[in-house]
Amino acid sequence: MQCALDNSGASGAGNPSTTMSSHILRVTADERHLKEFWTVPFSPARSETLSGFYASHLQQLAGGPFDNLSHQDKVDYLLLQSYLWRGTRREVLDAHRNNDAAPLLPFAPALVRICEMRQACHFEALEPRQIASVFDKATAGVTRTREQIETGKIQSMVPMAAMTKEAAYRALKNLKALQACLKEMHAFFHGYHPTFDWWVQAPYAALDKALDLLATTIATKLVGMQSPGGDEADEIVGEPIGRRGLLVELEAEMIPYAPEELLTIAREKYAWCEKEMQRAANELGYGSDWKAALRHVQNIYVDPGEQPRLVRSLVEGGIAYVKRHDLVTVPKVAEQSWRMFMMSPARQKANPFFLGGPSIIVSYPTGDMAHNDKMMSMRSNGPHLSKATAFHEMIPGHHLQMAAAESANPHRKLFETPFYVEGWAMYWELVFWERGDFFTSPEDRIGTLFWRMHRCARILFSLGFHLGELTPQQCVDLLVDKVGHQRATAEGEVRRSLNGDYGPLYQAGYYLGAMQLWALRSEVLARGRLSEKEFHDAVLEANNMPIELLRALLLDEPLTRNYESHWRFYNDE
Structure with a gap:
């Protein structure tokens, strides 16, 4: 039982000679205990305690060694330092928001x-x-x-x-x-x-x-x-953090781009997707009307009772593909231990697409669902749209990633970032597309391009909202007009994105993280440092971190105590 009310924060400075990984594990445990103890999220005492906790560990880092640390420990030092700074700044931002709400x-x-x-x-x-x-x-x-x-x-x-x-x-x-x-x-x-x-x-x-x-x-x-x-x-209501808040978040993620630059990148990537959509639409006889072609693809779905078999075949197909081409190590336990569950009708209303990670959660309507809800779910989970995401969720995507994270550098779980987590899963969509032998039919290409357009739109609407340039309703309209979403699914997407359950950069992390990993792969392979499979295994072994630090780790880049991000990963050629 917790029976002490102490606003000092940290449980102790610790021995500066301990390894960085043990320091990180202590910070992880102590922060969790403090947050579990201070259960009122808007309490000034809670904010004071956490701010003091972060400050004490920042002070400890500043007074400890750096130059004589191993390269791995230097990476961990910078990860922890960035995490503590972000925690400090978030407490300040939350305090401002809570003060604005206090008169009510x-x-x-x-x-x-x-x-x-x-x-x-x-x-x-x-x-x-x-x-x-x-x-x-x-x-x-x-x-x-x-x-x-x-x-x-x-x-x-x-x-x-x-x-x-x-x-x-x-x-x-x-x-x-x-x-x-x-x-x-x-x-x-x-x-x-x-x-x-x-x-x-x-x-x-x-x-x-x-x-x-x-x-x-x-x-x-x-x-x-x-x-x-x-x-x-x-x-739909959210809490935009403004340009200054976005810059703080981008700095913590080691993304040396202004929000406006990232919007430009997203628009360029969207334009590429639209051209490819038009090309596939033309193959199907729809000319340049890719939205008509998309509706055609969305209206291809399996009969009731067949969805689990479809999803199983798609998951097994992704596993077989990476093993056949020797693209990444797939441990036997990870391959054999994935499971399948069905998504509830209530959950499908908010999120009609199937989900995954530890398990695959299949979305398909039940007999007692309303007709419109049935059609929305079936159109969102047909074989061509699902082919692009089954491996994203399972292997080589999130399921493999999570299995590796449990044993490889698990102390870095504290630094979970969508640029690594979601970026890794989407990166494989880019790899499978580039190889040219996976998305072979125009229907398959439209299915995966729909998702890539969706990730472009996520950058546009999430950053646009936090910059104050888009209202929530305009975010919905963007998904409908630019991606071809049904309005109900677009509203659910925006509602989940803006209600506070996700960080402000979470939705942007999918494609931007994938682009970072793609650029890093090209650099590593060009230098002959690793083979393609070795690169993928090294990314999994590194575990969670901003991709620029992953680059420094894999390429043995020099690191300083006050390291600042500088890697311009995007090439528009």
Whole structure:
């Protein structure tokens, strides 16, 4: 049981002579423990603790050796340093967002303090009669805030600059997190403390109901949702981080490009995809109308009951292909241990495409689904669209990658980045295309080009949104117009991308990471450092890291304590 409330942060500076991998494992464990202890995500004490934790380890790194470290340890040093800096800057950004949301939650500090006292086992500060009083006062404050929002009076009490949908969305998320913490605290005492229920049961019930009503009011009046939980009819809202925020994230990922440059790259890659789409469409008799050709391909799907067999054959085909051409080592256990599950109808509404990684999750409609939902799922998972992604999800893609990551440099899991994780899986789409003997039919080429266009659009809409150049609805329109998505699937894609579950660069990481790996492969092979198979195995063995550091590792590039990214990986020729 965690029974200490200490804002100092780090659990100890540690011995500077320990290896970097053990230092990273300690940071990983300590950060996890701190985040599990400080359960209120918008708590100032939590932010102070984490900021102090990051600062203490940065100070330790700065005072430790570097030049006499091994090349592997130098890479780990830079990975950890970048991670700690990013954590520090994210705490600052989150604090600003939480401050913008705070006027909608004026009653929250007293409730947060009670939650944190319970977490710290400070029972002397948790006298039931006092808790009941705090809850009663908070309920009055919650009700007052809800009435101010419903009558519009809140506008005169909060600066107009702070009264944004983004601030209201953050307030709504913080409110739900606070409710979860209060529920846990109530469950801790309920039935176990002789006088707790007598004093607290009624005030807690009233407070929880008031918080529910406030959540509904914030969601409907300020955010644009239909209900606190949201559904597919809700307005899509996210939290753009701005150009400055993107530059911070790009620096942490060691991408020495401005956001505007990356948008230009995405447009150039999209133009290439469109030309190839038109070429394949012409082969199918649709002239240059690639959208008509895409609709033709989407309307090719298997009969009910046959989808699992299709997916199995596609997965096995990808495995056989890389083994036949000796492109990467496929451990026997990884080849034999992948499993298959079916995706629920509810999940298909938000994400009609099949998923993978540890297992393959097959998307196909059930008999009781609505007709439109059935057609959306079948059109999204036909044999030609799925051929481009089955190996992406399994072998040589994510399944192989995850199997390798469990045994090769596992301490680098802390530095997980979409440029490595998603970049690796999409990189194989580029490899299979370039070899010319995998996507042989025009239908297959249209299927994989659809996904490549999709990844171009992900760069365009995610960076455009965070730069403030695109609204969520414009992001949806872009996917419909530029990629050929059905509007429902485009809305689901944008909603997942902007709701805070993904980092701001996650969607851009697919194609940009793939381009980085492609450029690195070309450089490594041109220098004769490794064979193609050796290169692929070395990437898997290195585990998670920004691709520029992977380049420095594989090419034995010189590294300094204050290393700055400089690798311009994109060649538009």
